[in-house]
Amino acid sequence: MSEHPEAPVVPVGPYEPPYYVAVFTTVRTQDQSGYSETNARMEDLVKDVPGFLGMDHAQTPGGLGITVGYFRDADALAQWRSNAEHQVAQKRGRAQWYERYTLHVAKVERSHGFTRA
C-alpha cells in the first residue's frame, strides 16, 4: 500500500470460512532505524506464501499499530511463521523495534462485508 498512496483504501474482504487471522498489535520504540525497509520486504515476502489472502494495517500516530494477516489455513500460516527471513526480522523486532506486542492467531468462523451502494 505504501507504494500506491493514491489508491483508495480498501479493507480485506470477507472470505468463505474457515480461514485464519493473525492479529499483531504493537507499540514501537524510539529506534526505528531499518524498520521501514524490513517491513516493506516482509510485505513482499508474505505474498509468496501459498494461501496468503491479504493484510490490513492501521497505525495511530504515536500510538498502537495493528496488522491483521489473513491466511487460507493453518499450513499457510505455519509456512509464513517458519520463513527464515521472517524469523530474522522477528528477532530484530524484539531486539530493537518493539516496546510491546501481542499476537493472537485465530480461526475465522463467520465474516461479512458492507460496501456503500
Place this chain on the structure above:
Amino acid sequence: MSEHPEAPVVPVGPYEPPYYVAVFTTVRTQDQSGYSETNARMEDLVKDVPGFLGMDHAQTPGGLGITVGYFRDADALAQWRSNAEHQVAQKRGRAQWYERYTLHVAKVERSHGFTRA
C-alpha cells in the same frame, strides 16, 4: 482510551485460548457527525458485557480503521451483537458513517505477548 490521552498505549495482552476476536476494519465517509459520541458510548457499553476482555483500536489518518474486540466466548460476543443500542448504532453506521467495512469473527487458538525488559 480517549479519556486518558496521557496514559501509555498498551495493546490487549494474550489470554488463555480459546477466546474470541472480532476484527472490524472500516473506511469512513465524509459525514462523521455524531460518530465520536456514539463510538464513546459503544466503548462504555461493551464493558458491561460479561466476558468482554478488551479492545484495541488503530486509525491511520485518512485511511483504514481497525478495531479488535476480545471476548471470553461466543456467548459474550452474541450478547454484544444483540444489544439493542449497539444494533441502532450499527444501522446508523451503514446509513451514514461507513463507506466500507469487513467483520471477521474468529476463535483464538494461540497467542503470545512480548514486553521489553
